[in-house]
Amino acid sequence: MSTQLNERDNGVSFILLISRQGKVRLAKWYTTMSTRNKNKIIKDVTQLVLARRTRMCNFLEYKDSKVVYRRYASLFFVCGIGQQDNELITLEIIHRYVEVLDRYFGNVCELDLIFNFQKAYSILDELIIAGEMQESSKKSVLRAVGQSDSIEEAETSEDSLARLGSGHAR
Amino acid sequence: MLLLDENQEVLTLVTNSLKNDMNHSNASTVSLALCTFANISSEEMARDLVTEVERCLGSGNAYIRKKAALAALRCLYKVPELVDHFEGRAMGLLGDRNHGVLLTGVTLVTEMCRLVGGEPFRQAVPILVRHLKALVTTGYSPEHDVSGITDPFLQVKILRLLRMLGKDDAEASEAMNDILAQVATNTESAKNVGNSILYETVLTILEIEAESGLRVMAINILGKFLGNRDNNIRYVALNTLNKVVAMDTNAVQRHRSIILDCLRDGDISIRRRALELSYALINESNVRVLTRELLAFLEVADNEFKLGMTTQVCAAAERFAPNRRWHIDTVLRVLKLAGNFVREEVLSGFIRLIAHTVDLQSYTVFKLYTSLRADVSQESLTLAGVWVIGEFGDVLLQGGTTVGGEDEEATATTSDAVSEKDVLDLMENILLSPYTNNNIRGFVLTALTKLSTRFSDPTQLARIKKALKGFETSIELELQQRSIEFGTLLGMEGIKGGVLERMPPPEIKATVMGTVSEKRPVGSLRRDKDALLDLMGDESSTPAAAAPSAAKQQTTQDLLADIFGSNDETPAAAPSVSTPSATSAVDDIMGLFGQTSLSPQPTGASSSSYSAPPSASADLFSSLSSSPAPVAATPPPAPTPAAAAAPQQLEAYNSNGLRITLTPQRDSSNKLVVNILARFTATQPVQSVNFQAAVPKTQKLQMLAMSKTDVSPGATETQQLRVMVAAPGLADLSALAFARKALVRLRLRIAYSINGAAQQDQTDFSFPAGLMA
Numbered sequence: 036m037s038t039q040l041n042e043r044d045n046g047v048s049f050i051l052l053i054s055r056q057g058k059v060r061l062a063k064w065y066t067t068m069s070t071r072n073k074n075k076i077i078k079d080v081t082q083l084v085l086a087r088r089t090r091m092c093n094f095l096e097y098k099d100s101k102v103v104y105r106r107y108a109s110l111f112f113v114c115g116i117g118q119q120d121n122e123l124i125t126l127e128i129i130h131r132y133v134e135v136l137d138r139y140f141g142n143v144c145e146l147d148l149i150f151n152f153q154k155a156y157s158i159l160d161e162l163i164i165a166g167e168m169q170e171s172s173k174k175s176v177l178r179a180v181g182q183s184d185s186i187e188e189a190e191t192s193e194d195s196l197a198r199l200g201s202g203h204a205r
Numbered sequence: 206m207l208l209l210d211e212n213q214e215v216l217t218l219v220t221n222s223l224k225n226d227m228n229h230s231n232a233s234t235v236s237l238a239l240c241t242f243a244n245i246s247s248e249e250m251a252r253d254l255v256t257e258v259e260r261c262l263g264s265g266n267a268y269i270r271k272k273a274a275l276a277a278l279r280c281l282y283k284v285p286e287l288v289d290h291f292e293g294r295a296m297g298l299l300g301d302r303n304h305g306v307l308l309t310g311v312t313l314v315t316e317m318c319r320l321v322g323g324e325p326f327r328q329a330v331p332i333l334v335r336h337l338k339a340l341v342t343t344g345y346s347p348e349h350d351v352s353g354i355t356d357p358f359l360q361v362k363i364l365r366l367l368r369m370l371g372k373d374d375a376e377a378s379e380a381m382n383d384i385l386a387q388v389a390t391n392t393e394s395a396k397n398v399g400n401s402i403l404y405e406t407v408l409t410i411l412e413i414e415a416e417s418g419l420r421v422m423a424i425n426i427l428g429k430f431l432g433n434r435d436n437n438i439r440y441v442a443l444n445t446l447n448k449v450v451a452m453d454t455n456a457v458q459r460h461r462s463i464i465l466d467c468l469r470d471g472d473i474s475i476r477r478r479a480l481e482l483s484y485a486l487i488n489e490s491n492v493r494v495l496t497r498e499l500l501a502f503l504e505v506a507d508n509e510f511k512l513g514m515t516t517q518v519c520a521a522a523e524r525f526a527p528n529r530r531w532h533i534d535t536v537l538r539v540l541k542l543a544g545n546f547v548r549e550e551v552l553s554g555f556i557r558l559i560a561h562t563v564d565l566q567s568y569t570v571f572k573l574y575t576s577l578r579a580d581v582s583q584e585s586l587t588l589a590g591v592w593v594i595g596e597f598g599d600v601l602l603q604g605g606t607t608v609g610g611e612d613e614e615a616t617a618t619t620s621d622a623v624s625e626k627d628v629l630d631l632m633e634n635i636l637l638s639p640y641t642n643n644n645i646r647g648f649v650l651t652a653l654t655k656l657s658t659r660f661s662d663p664t665q666l667a668r669i670k671k672a673l674k675g676f677e678t679s680i681e682l683e684l685q686q687r688s689i690e691f692g693t694l695l696g697m698e699g700i701k702g703g704v705l706e707r708m709p710p711p712e713i714k715a716t717v718m719g720t721v722s723e724k725r726p727v728g729s730l731r732r733d734k735d736a737l738l739d740l741m742g743d744e745s746s747t748p749a750a751a752a753p754s755a756a757k758q759q760t761t762q763d764l765l766a767d768i769f770g771s772n773d774e775t776p777a778a779a780p781s782v783s784t785p786s787a788t789s790a791v792d793d794i795m796g797l798f799g800q801t802s803l804s805p806q807p808t809g810a811s812s813s814s815y816s817a818p819p820s821a822s823a824d825l826f827s828s829l830s831s832s833p834a835p836v837a838a839t840p841p842p843a844p845t846p847a848a849a850a851a852p853q854q855l856e857a858y859n860s861n862g863l864r865i866t867l868t869p870q871r872d873s874s875n876k877l878v879v880n881i882l883a884r885f886t887a888t889q890p891v892q893s894v895n896f897q898a899a900v901p902k903t904q905k906l907q908m909l910a911m912s913k914t915d916v917s918p919g920a921t922e923t924q925q926l927r928v929m930v931a932a933p934g935l936a937d938l939s940a941l942a943f944a945r946k947a948l949v950r951l952r953l954r955i956a957y958s959i960n961g962a963a964q965q966d967q968t969d970f971s972f973p974a975g976l977m978a
Binding site: 043064067090091092093094095096121122123124126127128131160164165167168169170171172174175179182183186 | 211243304312351356357400405437440
């Protein structure tokens, strides 16, 4: 089993959301690897990031990749990127994700992400695919998430209506 | 997608439904399928669905196009040879008006560039430049604005693609010079966003064939970054400068003071980067200033840096030291400041330096003595001090004046003589200190033993004996052994003076360089030995090895015959030489012995090899002609049987502009020893010459190191060889007679490089017979 983190030297390889207590709130992997490997990376990176003090820079080196992190309230947003990537723009990507979450949930907090984790993932899917940014406009992302939400809503209400109808018929 | 990944077997079932979804009429369904595909696609899935993805790239819906572009990216990650499928469509994406599609399209093309090179995509340069220009010049656009800058994500992506396209292509680079200058000047650097674009621009400028003005601008931007208050920016700048420093040291030198300031930063990541960069900046002209700064930092540095720092500082001191005095002072300060974090190589390099710098020995001894009196907690300092005091203890007793070089503290240093008692007090102090360890104790024992021949006061000598005795019951085997052995040695009045006299200065300086540097830990000497062993091969298998045991019964003539191929042995040896693969070490040695009988030397011994059957000698000749090319290519051994006694230069090797001559001379004190001086001259610069020699089993060879391994035209480098002719175990008289007749034969292996190309040759050489008489 290779311990290589990255199959390539560019692009995001993982995104982790870690609480100050070291709990993982969200983990998205853009490279395929074994669970054991993932757990090791989570453990190592959590330790590294939590040990950093506020005035230090937001970049770390971990194995053959770079780790960019930023703290928002009690959550650390951690992003693993390749050697060739631009750390500064990665900070902006993280920030963009936070902005979209904030706009979507309305003043997002850790609990929102715990109880609506599927939303957090689907928003991430609208922002980053295959380790690369897919949309630079905040509005478009929110629009797409809103659309899929309304489709979902429509389907669930249809579903319950249908069930209601069939129950009535019986 | 959370629970599945590409390695799950259930995926084979998913492929078909994904295919259906991609062909679905509803855009949401298609986009979901593409997103799923981009997350979990395996190699087979990528092959199966590549046509669907390709079709989606041409979809009328921008939302689908951008997802398809990244799905295509995933295909390429999994199966790079699918790149042909996307070439046409991908170029189409670059003209798209939607930022999302443009962003993903640029990403896709960048990956394709990485796979197949920039050539097919160079025509896209103008359109990319136009996009970038539009982004830089348009005013506020609310949809894509990030703190005053329009779509930094897209700008960064375009800059990166331009970098790949402009690399090693003057024309493309030319086309993007202007826009890069525009981005570099117009982007506002107050916020992180702007800096991320500037950073990407700098990287692009440095990688393409940019104008020199633009390059200067890029380095200046990095210089400005260094002064930024934001740690992130400084980190990025240091990191980038680390890459640049190899290309353009002078440009980076200008920012030296800021870089040195970063050594005092609160953030360890920044300190580490700054430290790395400062190592790279050291050169002849600034070695004093930089080393002073680094030493100042060493005092407060984190422990994890210290080992690297001591090594690097000492290596730099060695490479660029303006004079010996400065060099010694620098290493001394390193030992004082961080003596517990010094590599052994650095320490031995230092000791070698002291041994070679005769005029500063007294200065160094006193320096070490005084610093040891002040502090015995630094292990390496203690080791160096104890060794030097043991070795040069007599200097310490005399006191003396050392006139420094042109150093800052160049005033003559006068040191008062130290009494024998003080020295021994210090040694006892060291033994008693809490910092001592077994290594130090061992050094102290040796030093004490050495001092016993340098001191004369009987009470102090008694103290030494007592101290040695104290370790006779040590549970540490090494210490016990040393103390008992030294104790016995001190009783042997006849030889102890000789045994304990000063060590000869260790071999040459050049190896010091090699051993100190971290990257080349193996000194050339060690390699020599290994190679020689190699060269000698498995000697016990050669017929000659048995000869010496029978020597006493035989006449010397017979012995020689035996060694250099007697009638019985040669035919057996010859066929193995003539095999085509006659390059292994054993065969080499066989060749050495086999071939000797070829050169009919007019000594008494050769008469017996003459009487060998004709078939055998025919074999031998054939073996010579089929021997490996290097031997055939070299000129035959100098055959001139010239005047006996006068030392003459005999040409041993002359090829590729490198000429090696050997001058043999019988040692004046020992008749059995021949000193051979090898001289190296060259008509063109030759680097890293490695000259090795082997002699027959009956002789012994001792080689000193070469004066310099690089031979430049006009210069003559030398190397001393000592050959002991006699076989051990022979009575003196017969040995002498034997030696007279024995011929010094050498098998030489010469390795060197010319203009970076490595050469290796092998040749045999025997001195003319008259020489030894």
